[in-house]
Amino acid sequence: MSRAFIFPGQGSQYIGMGKDLADSFIEAREVFQEVDDALSQNLSKIMFEGDEAALNLTENTQPALMAHSMAVAKILRKQGGLRLDTACSFMAGHSLGEYSALTASGALELAMTAKLLKLRGKAMQKAVPVGIGAMAAILGLDLSDVLAVTKRAVEGKNKEVVCQAANDNSSGQVVVSGHAGAVQLAIDYATEAGAKKAIMLPVSAPFHCSLMAPAAQEMAYALADTVIRPPCVPIVSNVTAKGVSEPSDIRRLLVDQITGMVRWRESVTWMKEQGVDEMIELGAGKVLSGLVKRIEKDVACESVGTPEQIEALIAKLK
Secondary structure, eight states, rough: OOOEEEOEEEOOTTTTTTTHHHHOOOOHHHHHHHHHHTTTTTTHHHHHHHOHHHHHHHHHHHHHHHHHHHHHEEEEEHTTTOOOHHOOSEEHHHHHHHHHHHHTTOOOOOOOOHHHHHHHHHHHHHHSOTEEEEEEESSSHHHHHHHHHHHHHOOOOSTTTOEEEEEEETTTTTEEEEEEHHHHHHHHHHHHHHOSSSOOOOOOOOOOSSHHHHHHHHHHHHHTTSSSOOOSSSSEEETTEEEOOHHHHHHHHHHHHSSSSOOOHHHHHHHHHHTEEEEEEEOOOSSHHHHHHHHOOTTTEEEEEHHHHHHHHHHHOO
């Protein structure tokens, strides 16, 4: 059996996330404390009992989801004796989850990742003034159909008007991003084209499109000074949908990821083609597990984010 560990992205957060881990495992408390110290912020309090609006600020959401995933990974290592380099063949994450994968694999240090994600969240938020951009989920159309819709949404417009596919999540689930007016047109055209559903998403900025270029520039500066080591297993890049291990490639792709489409569907299929027949989602929620089941029905998948799920996985892998 060949296994991949996968790490969730924005949208999987919830108030109370990680509290049961902190109550049950010293390893989780250590991770949350290290992240709090790195950020000079009581992020764990926001996660455990904070205001939903505060947790949903992308500058908090991103390091919070990473911290939860790293708490799970550390418990598996320390309590379960799990060697991540031999327990899986690949790691992958959805958008910010790629940073979690890099941290779990030893390519990035936990404290540095927390700082990078805080910066990434702030940079993405300020790249486009609130209300200028938007994102929408298009359900029931494949990527090729959605690309046609986004092209139509900007036809005849000023060349600076943007509407692009941002997340190719699974067959029939694609997210588009860009200027709010163009995204609304994409919703209208997708509905005409037979989409089952096309709805605006409650996000504060148009992620993963060319409007994020200022954020990509900020991350390029930050990553230039960041120590990145070779990961213990290849990381499947959102940008290329293939495994990468060379630190210089990882650095470049993390910058490209800010403005590029998250190729999650292709990433899952690529891992299956490399022989992966089990994917385990480490962290909050079960969004990625649901996507994997839709993309490759014969790949076993489970979510591990609670004490009970961690103990069950440890028992299974022993």
